[in-house]
Amino acid sequence: MAAAILCRPPRPAAGTRRDGAGTGTGDGGGRGAGAMAGARGALIALEGVDRAGKSTQGRRLVEALRAGGHRADLLRFPERTTEIGRLLGAYLAGEKDVEDHAVHLLFSANRWEHVPSMKEKLHQGVTLVVDRYAFSGVAFTSAKENFCVDWCKQPDIGLPKPDLILFLQLSPEEAAARGDFGSERYENSLFQEKVLKSFYHLMKDKTLNWKMIDASKSIEDLHREIKSIAEETMLEVQNKPLGELWK
Ligand SMILES: Nc1ncnc2c1ncn2[C@@H]1O[C@H](COP(=O)(O)OP(=O)(O)OP(=O)(O)O)[C@@H](O)[C@H]1O
Numbered sequence: 001m002a003a004a005i006l007c008r009p010p011r012p013a014a015g016t017r018r019d020g021a022g023t024g025t026g027d028g029g030g031r032g033a034g035a036m037a038g039a040r041g042a043l044i045a046l047e048g049v050d051r052a053g054k055s056t057q058g059r060r061l062v063e064a065l066r067a068g069g070h071r072a073d074l075l076r077f078p079e080r081t082t083e084i085g086r087l088l089g090a091y092l093a094g095e096k097d098v099e100d101h102a103v104h105l106l107f108s109a110n111r112w113e114h115v116p117s118m119k120e121k122l123h124q125g126v127t128l129v130v131d132r133y134a135f136s137g138v139a140f141t142s143a144k145e146n147f148c149v150d151w152c153k154q155p156d157i158g159l160p161k162p163d164l165i166l167f168l169q170l171s172p173e174e175a176a177a178r179g180d181f182g183s184e185r186y187e188n189s190l191f192q193e194k195v196l197k198s199f200y201h202l203m204k205d206k207t208l209n210w211k212m213i214d215a216s217k218s219i220e221d222l223h224r225e226i227k228s229i230a231e232e233t234m235l236e237v238q239n240k241p242l243g244e245l246w247k
């Protein structure tokens with residue numbers, strides 16, 4: 001149980017990459033300078049436990065950015081309008097069973113199928129706010145028996161790397177006070193505790209820009225805080241290449 005998070009004993013803290021394929025590109029590589037003529041948008045992920053306020057804040061942030069004259073779009077994962085997304089919707093509603101490994105790959109595929117349009121928008125200067133991303137994917141599957149974080153990360157390696165990951169922190173008690181757990185799969189407190197542990201494990205990765213947010217504040221206070229961090233990030237990254245996640 002204690003070792004569930006890791007596939008095997010930690011690797012000897014090597015400086016070498018997993019597959020040795022490091023050709024040294026380190027970023028979106030071939031996207032090329034041409035596509036980067038103007039300022040790019042930022043990729044901002046909202047993560048956190050259930051009912052922390054991700055969707056509320058995602059909507060508010062995009063509205064506020066647009067009102068401030070920025071180009072911004074909201075995306076939520078799973079994105080249920082595609083064929084894969086509909087299958088995931090049925091799975092989450094408990095209407096369909098899918099084997100655990102297979103469903104993990106489908107959640108990842110649901111992100112990958114949006115990558116071309118995400119990249120296009122980002123390079124056109126549109127800031128994307130994503131309500132859950134690969135981190136939720138990894139945290140949820142690795143909270144299941146017999147899954148490890150390393151395996152869970154593989155299919156999402158190379159996704160557009162968020163410039164900012166806002167982790168909305170809320171105690172299980174406060175989350176519970178925001179209403180009963182819904183009827184969707186995974187919505188029970190024991191499982192959520194395991195998910196949280198997996199999130200904390202992922203946050204140890206210092207190559208990612210995690211920002212912890214105290215989600216117990218009012219919607220308005222949180223919004224102001226999130227908007228200010230988001231705007232700062234948008235300025236910081238506008239002339240930087242988009243990265244690749246976990247590469
Ligand atoms: N800061 C807040 N204070 C109090 N209630 C809040 C706050 N933010 C959101 N809520 C309420 O909590 C509930 C959950 O919010 P929301 O749907 O935004 O959370 P979520 O993180 O997207 O949840 P889920 O993981 O289930 O999608 C809603 O009823 C919302 O109105």
Ligand SMILES: [Mg+2]
Nearest residue numbers: 054055056131
């Ligand atoms: Mg939500």
